[in-house]
Amino acid sequence: MIARGDGRPDRRALLLAGGRGALRLSVAAGALYVVGTAIRRGALARPLEESATGVLRPPGALDEPEFLAACIRCNLCAEACDTGCIRLFGPAEGRHTGTPFIVAEERACNLCLACTEVCPSGSLFPVEDASLVRMGTALVDERLCVSLNGTGVCGACHTACPLKNEAITQGNRNAPTVHEDACVGCGLCEEACIVHDRKAIRVVSGRSFA
Amino acid sequence: MKLPKPLQVGRRSVQLAVIALTVLIPVAARYANYLSARQLDDAIERFDGSVQGHSLALVDGALRLATGAESGDVELRGDEREAVILAARNVRGSTWSLELFGLTLTDPLAALESAFASRTARRVMFVGILIPLLGTILLGRVFCSWICPAGFLLEITGFLRRVLRFLELRPGRVRLWHGNNYLLLGLGLGLSAVVGLPILGYVYPPALVGREVHNGITVMFDRAEDGLVGFSAAGLTVTSWFLLAIVLVEVAFGSRIWCRSLCPGGGLFTALGAFRLVRVKRDDKSCTQCGECVVACEMGLSPMLDRTGVECDNCGKCVANCSDDALAFRMVGSERRARKEAVR
Structure with a gap:
């Protein structure tokens, strides 16, 4: 395009074109940065509508910002899930859209770890042993637990726990005690808890979904 | 009326299979969840006569056939159950x-x-x-x-x-x-x-x-x-x-x-x-410049003028629609080799 006629390049025009190209490129890069930051701080930074305390990521998930960056939103973990506890966020959830989550109260993870084996992006990191999983920690609400508030004798959480006597031990009237260092946060206790409306034992992920 | 070319038949079959799998994979995943939780019979009964019931029954039949489990309305034995769950999760994503x-x-x-x-x-x-x-x-x-x-x-x-x-x-x-x-x-x-x-x-x-x-x-x-x-x-x-x-x-x-x-x-x-090594090539001798390929090409390319550049997705529609058999998929380099052979 520049001095194509005689085949020899016009140096001045070439230099000008180069300058214009560099200018355009830097303007484009600047615009990209502004738009990207706006997206990150604006629409996609919206917190989740569901209360974040009830939401867990599947086993082996990277830390939250890294997880959101690496996850390719491909459905594989949800389709590999044995219990069907892994669900995918719908399109109204901004940057979380298409990423997997677990609401243990409805259906808990049985630690089959199929999701960590199938994940093609490495955002669910393979975990060697189920006892090394850290999805969260179970917390007992003493006012709601029937064994602790004196309204009955239960022990459902202890029965459901895959790490019985390590993560949950039982005391008087089957009252549960959670041991944070051993609890994997699978949520089977929360699913089994007989207290309705608001479970007496809940797994908290400690992740910030905001 | 020309018979469809085998390559186009193959392409359509693959496309249809992909669409079918896209729909069947999530259903099979759900089916495996129900079966794993021993809730399948209950689910099929409750969803009877609906889309959900029919799709579960379809997946059930297909997987029983694939794994050699006893077909029909009989409960799966322990080992059959395991095999069917495994088979249901063989293809996912x-x-x-x-x-x-x-x-x-x-x-x-x-x-x-x-x-x-x-x-x-x-x-x-x-x-x-x-x-x-x-x-x-x-x-x-x-x-x-x-x-x-x-x-x-x-x-x-x-x-x-x-x-x-x-x-x-x-x-x-x-x-x-x-x-x-x-x-x-x-x-x-x-x-x-x-x-x-x-x-x-x-x-x-x-x-x-x-x-x-x-x-x-x-x-x-x-x-x-x-x-x-x-x-x-x-x-x-x-x-x-x-x-x-x-x-x-x-x-x-x-x-x-x-x-x-x-x-x-x-x-x-x-x-x-x-x-890429496989490209659509035109034989200049048999081509009559009828323009059928230009009409057929959805990407807006002109195989007639040898304009099948990088955008071409090798769909083969131009090859199938060529009335002179002038277009064909060829390996890159095969022509040069042929020319060399001819010289020799």
């Missing part, structure tokens, strides 16, 4: 990332944008994209013409455009700059890196279709569990409108305008397949 009997096939675009967004290259990704990458380098953008579910959907636009032309409503023939794909691909990857999120997966149809279908089927089964059996569009989201918008734009403004000039994956595959 979508065209974005698929696991096929333990073999992972991931879209190279997925790996690329994940690497950009997280600014980390993870080894698992490279394992998954190996086969698609090699396939594209050797055969060109065949993903677009053989596998992409949106590509299949968009081939309908050719028919709709013919209908418009028949009604004498001339559809537009907008041609965008050919480098647009690369520009959008670069912009998307740059944006992914800045935002720290894989942005392209939210506009890339092969990723959207799988996610949308999975979401729709999940919602349909969830509603069925709440007693709302039957077909429901409640799970369809803004993604469906986006896909519909692409179809309408292609019908109104230009054949395959999305695939040719807008799709970021199209850009990536075009670049990867730039030096």
Whole structure:
């Protein structure tokens, strides 16, 4: 395009074109940065509508910002899930859209770890042993637990726990005690808890979904 | 009336199989969940006569047949149950990332944008994209013409455009700059890196279709569990409108305008397949310059003038429509070799 006629390049025009190209490129890069930051701080930074305390990521998930960056939103973990506890966020959830989550109260993870084996992006990191999983920690609400508030004798959480006597031990009237260092946060206790409306034992992920 | 060419029959079969799998995989996943929780018989009974019931029964029949389990309305024995659950999970995922009997096939675009967004290259990704990458380098953008579910959907636009032309409503023939794909691909990857999120997966149809279908089927089964059996569009989201918008734009403004000039994956595959070994070649002696191939080409290329550059997705429509048998797929280099032979 520049001095194509005689085949020899016009140096001045070439230099000008180069300058214009560099200018355009830097303007484009600047615009990209502004738009990207706006997206990150604006629409996609919206917190989740569901209360974040009830939401867990599947086993082996990277830390939250890294997880959101690496996850390719491909459905594989949800389709590999044995219990069907892994669900995918719908399109109204901004940057979380298409990423997997677990609401243990409805259906808990049985630690089959199929999701960590199938994940093609490495955002669910393979975990060697189920006892090394850290999805969260179970917390007992003493006012709601029937064994602790004196309204009955239960022990459902202890029965459901895959790490019985390590993560949950039982005391008087089957009252549960959670041991944070051993609890994997699978949520089977929360699913089994007989207290309705608001479970007496809940797994908290400690992740910030905001 | 010409008989359809075997290659086109094969291509259509693969496309239809991809669409069928896209729908069946989430159903099979749900089926495996029910079977694993010993709730399958209960579910089939409760959803009886509805879409959900029929689809579970279909998957049930197919998997019993595949695993050699006793068919019909009998309960599965312990070992049969295990085998059927395993079989149900043999194929999972979508065209974005698929696991096929333990073999992972991931879209190279997925790996690329994940690497950009997280600014980390993870080894698992490279394992998954190996086969698609090699396939594209050797055969060109065949993903677009053989596998992409949106590509299949968009081939309908050719028919709709013919209908418009028949009604004498001339559809537009907008041609965008050919480098647009690369520009959008670069912009998307740059944006992914800045935002720290894989942005392209939210506009890339092969990723959207799988996610949308999975979401729709999940919602349909969830509603069925709440007693709302039957077909429901409640799970369809803004993604469906986006896909519909692409179809309408292609019908109104230009054949395959999305695939040719807008799709970021199209850009990536075009670049990867730039030096593909299999190309459409024209035999100058038998070609009568009738122009059938130009009409047939949805990408707006002219095989008649040997203009089958990087954009060509090797769909073979021009080859199938050539009335002089002048067009054929040839290995690059075969002509040169033939010429050398002739000289000798």
